[in-house]
Amino acid sequence: MKIKYIIAMVALFVCSSFAQELLTNVTWNIGIPVSKTNDYTTDVTYRGFTLSGRRFLDKYNSVGLMAGWNIFDEKNYDPINVESDNGSGTISGTQVRSVNVFPILAGFHHHYGNKKDMRVFVGLNVGTYYILQRLDIGVYRIDNDNWHFGVAPEAGIIIPISSEETAIHIGGRYNYAFDSGTALGGSENNFYSYYELNIGFSFSSRWF
Amino acid sequence: MINYYILFNYINININKINGELKTMKKNKQIKVLLMIILVAGSTMLLNSCYPDYGLTTSDFDVVTTFKNDATDFQSYSTFYIPTTIDKLTNDGFEPNNGPNDTQILKEIENQMLASGYTKELNKLAADVVLHVAKSSSTTYSYYPGYWGGYYGWYYPWYGGYSYSYTTGSLFVTIEDPAIVSEPNRNTGGVWVGAANGVLDNSSAADLLVRTLNSIDQMFEQSPYLKLN
Numbered sequence: 001m002k003i004k005y006i007i008a009m010v011a012l013f014v015c016s017s018f019a020q021e022l023l024t025n026v027t028w029n030i031g032i033p034v035s036k037t038n039d040y041t042t043d044v045t046y047r048g049f050t051l052s053g054r055r056f057l058d059k060y061n062s063v064g065l066m067a068g069w070n071i072f073d074e075k076n077y078d079p080i081n082v083e084s085d086n087g088s089g090t091i092s093g094t095q096v097r098s099v100n101v102f103p104i105l106a107g108f109h110h111h112y113g114n115k116k117d118m119r120v121f122v123g124l125n126v127g128t129y130y131i132l133q134r135l136d137i138g139v140y141r142i143d144n145d146n147w148h149f150g151v152a153p154e155a156g157i158i159i160p161i162s163s164e165e166t167a168i169h170i171g172g173r174y175n176y177a178f179d180s181g182t183a184l185g186g187s188e189n190n191f192y193s194y195y196e197l198n199i200g201f202s203f204s205s206r207w208f
Numbered sequence: 209m210i211n212y213y214i215l216f217n218y219i220n221i222n223i224n225k226i227n228g229e230l231k232t233m234k235k236n237k238q239i240k241v242l243l244m245i246i247l248v249a250g251s252t253m254l255l256n257s258c259y260p261d262y263g264l265t266t267s268d269f270d271v272v273t274t275f276k277n278d279a280t281d282f283q284s285y286s287t288f289y290i291p292t293t294i295d296k297l298t299n300d301g302f303e304p305n306n307g308p309n310d311t312q313i314l315k316e317i318e319n320q321m322l323a324s325g326y327t328k329e330l331n332k333l334a335a336d337v338v339l340h341v342a343k344s345s346s347t348t349y350s351y352y353p354g355y356w357g358g359y360y361g362w363y364y365p366w367y368g369g370y371s372y373s374y375t376t377g378s379l380f381v382t383i384e385d386p387a388i389v390s391e392p393n394r395n396t397g398g399v400w401v402g403a404a405n406g407v408l409d410n411s412s413a414a415d416l417l418v419r420t421l422n423s424i425d426q427m428f429e430q431s432p433y434l435k436l437n
Contacts, residue, residue: 089273138269139407140271
């Protein structure tokens with residue numbers, strides 16, 4: 001009999017935990033490289049997405065996880081200058097430069113407004129970025145990848161549609177991945193930063 | 209024994225009561241699933257085209273590299289000697305080799321040296337700098353393992369692996385200063401080197417010559433320090 005009560009207690013605890021709102025977000029990202037990232041690839045990227053989930057602690061505050069993928073790339077013709085101990089040189093040719101960014105972040109968000117209404121949110125994400133920097137020139141490919149610690153403050157708006165459980169999600173996020181390892185070419189100044197415009201849907205649920 | 213089925217249903221019914229009508233939930237869930245599928249599928253399609261071909265042509269794979277000895281004062285030179293043949297680079301060193309375009313390649317290098325302000329010297333021993341021109345080619349063989357493709361209606365097609373190869377050619381132009389050649393110090397006297405590398409496949413002989421001549425021009429264009437005042 002004792003085990004029956006324990007299982008019932010656990011089940012009720014799980015149920016009450018599930019009763020807290022869970023917000024699942026799926027967004028398409030537009031990325032704008034800035035600072036040093038912009039030195040390598042200047043083009044705005046339209047190739048990226050983010051999946052995230054937020055578990056509400058109360059009516060307004062949530063904690064969650066997010067993961068995504070953004071690809072910055074461009075064709076470039078700028079000559080590359082190289083230096084050694086006793087000489088210097090130049091490499092020219094068509095280059096395809098790309099930066100693949102995979103953020104895996106934990107976040108805290110505060111939401112303003114009620115669930116049924118339009119909600120504005122602000123939040124801070126902290127975690128790791130796996131960044132693959134790639135240079136294709138001629139028949140040669142040079143890859144450079146590092147794991148970075150990073151932060152991503154964000155703000156946005158959630159607009160309910162059709163039902164209170166489905167909403168349009170529009171947000172903006174600034175990503176900053178701190179120095180880690182060396183960049184292509186050996187520079188230790190290897191941080192990345194970019195802005196994101198996130199457009200997608202939010203799904204409110206108690207079932208996940 | 210606990211009847212887990214009854215317990216599960218008890219929990220289920222209570223959750224349903226909390227969240228409202230079961231039918232409404234199913235409908236909402238369907239909308240959610242549909243929207244998620246659209247977004248994920250859309251993102252997948254976008255990311256599948258992550259690496260567009262950028263409209264690259266064969267000439268986009270041409271690379272020109274130049275390198276100089278920083279201690280060299282090119283303004284101290286005035287005459288140059290250029291050979292009449294291009295050597296072929298082999299595993300054992302160099303061997304003379306006359307290709308169909310060699311005369312035009314050598315002429316282009318000579319013209320660039322003249323345009324840079326140097327004077328041609330026919331006597332190799334009397335020239336301030338001696339040019340050495342060499343070429344090489346190599347073929348790379350590779351294998352692409354294939355992959356399972358996206359879902360097409362009712363099956364996942366297999367795109368089989370295939371092997372491929374490409375041949376690249378390189379042209380090396382070296383400027384050597386005979387005055388600093390030192391065998392004990394293993395100094396060959398090289399003060400500047402220009403290298404052009406490109407894909408030889410899918411190019412006609414005429415196209416290949418144009419690309420090679422353009423690469424030679426680029427070697428000198430990206431080395432403005434060679435120009436005499």
